[in-house]
Amino acid sequence: MTTIKAGRPFGARDPHEPNRVSTPLELLFDLVIVIAVASSAEGLHHAVAAGHAVTGLATFAMAFFATWWAWMNFTWFASAYDNDGPVYRLITCVIMAGALAVAAGVPRVFAGGQLTLVIVGYIVMRICMVAFWLIAAHSDPRHRGTAVSYAVGIAVVQLYWTMALLVFRPTGLGTVAGLFMLGALMEMAVPLLAEARGKTPWHHHHVAERHSLFVIIVLGEVLLASAAAFTYADAPSGHPAQLVILALSALAITFAMWWLYFSQEGPLDEARFASSFNWSYAHALIYAGGAATGAGFAVAIDNAAGQGHHAPELASNLAVAVPLAIYMVALWFVRDRLVLKGPWRHGLPVFAAAVIAAGHIGHWALPTMAFLTVLAVIARSQVQCRQA
Incomplete structure (x- = not known):
């Protein structure tokens, strides 16, 4: 049975630790991802069936990216810094709540292009990752530069999402898709720039x-x-x-x-x-x-x-x-x-x-x-x- 390690710092884990497997918390996270993936696939199914394949594919790409990117960032962070302590568990639970918000908002995106709930859920997940990286920067001096780069990069991109998709509220699939593609490229550039300062100790x-x-x-x-x-x-x-x-x-x-x-x-x-x-x-x-x-x-x-x-x-x-x-x-x-x-x-x-x-x-x-x-x-x- 897993025990809670109260107060344990987010120090880097051993990348060569034997018998390292997915934790029960990660498997619970996967269960949330199942719901989000199913919501995106169902939206694509109905869009293609209704003869709106192009719109459906673009919407599916945006919804699926939000799910996959949040999962992947959490996965790589957990591989390096999962300490299974109370703070780690609570922040992860908030990330999962954000993922459920994304899943709940996907049908609205397919139905009428209402992005608010998806973007809010996504930003919640990403701000939690900023908190994770700041805690890691405090607890792991050796990789502090990398962790701070992650935190700053993620925060900057969330500011972009907030301004581009929530404040200005663009209309039209082409405009939304263009803003999304730019934001996605910015998101994917963050790990490349951060890891260039020093590779995190993933397993x-x-x-x-x-x-x-x-x-x-x-x-x-x-x-x-x-x-x-x-x-x-x-x-x-x-x-x-x-x-x-x-x-x-x-x-x-x-x-x-x-x-x-x-x-x-x-x-x-x-x-x-x-x-x-x-x-x-x-x-x-x-x-x-x-x-x-x-x-x-x-x-x-x-x-x-x-x-x-x-x-x-x-x-x-x-x-x-x-x-x-x-x-x-x-x-x-x-x-x-x-x-x-x-x-x-x-x-x-x-x-x-x-x-x-x-x-x-x-x-x-x-x-x-x-x-x-x-x-x-x-x-x-x-x-x-x-x-x-």
């Missing part, structure tokens, strides 16, 4: 495990779609055979996506500054691709079940094909291009292109994508065995 195994758990979270969206297909299979207005095929296709794709990611650990390099950032930042595409694949299947299931809006077949197919292809390409970028040898190290981009092509073949597109994804697992496993 390799802990960070890798945390990222893998986020993969499981987003794959849950595809499993949820599969369950919905089985649920609607006996609906009077639906097509039972088609729904069963969709459910089995979603299951096969989920298992294959999981297998592809967990077939081999990616090269998270502790020594190379740029490598660790490439690895972590590119994971955002893996996560977004997984969550959006579930949203795409939900669109296809709505069509087959006669529920809600009826999206065009091509749009429905591509709503699965595009994010699935993004998942494959991102996984190739963070791992396969670096760990596999010969022409087969480019196998995943080839399968990604095949999945996009399959999205154009009509009624059998999704089963074909499932077949291609399973084939990618088999092909990669054979290559891995030959190179072992």
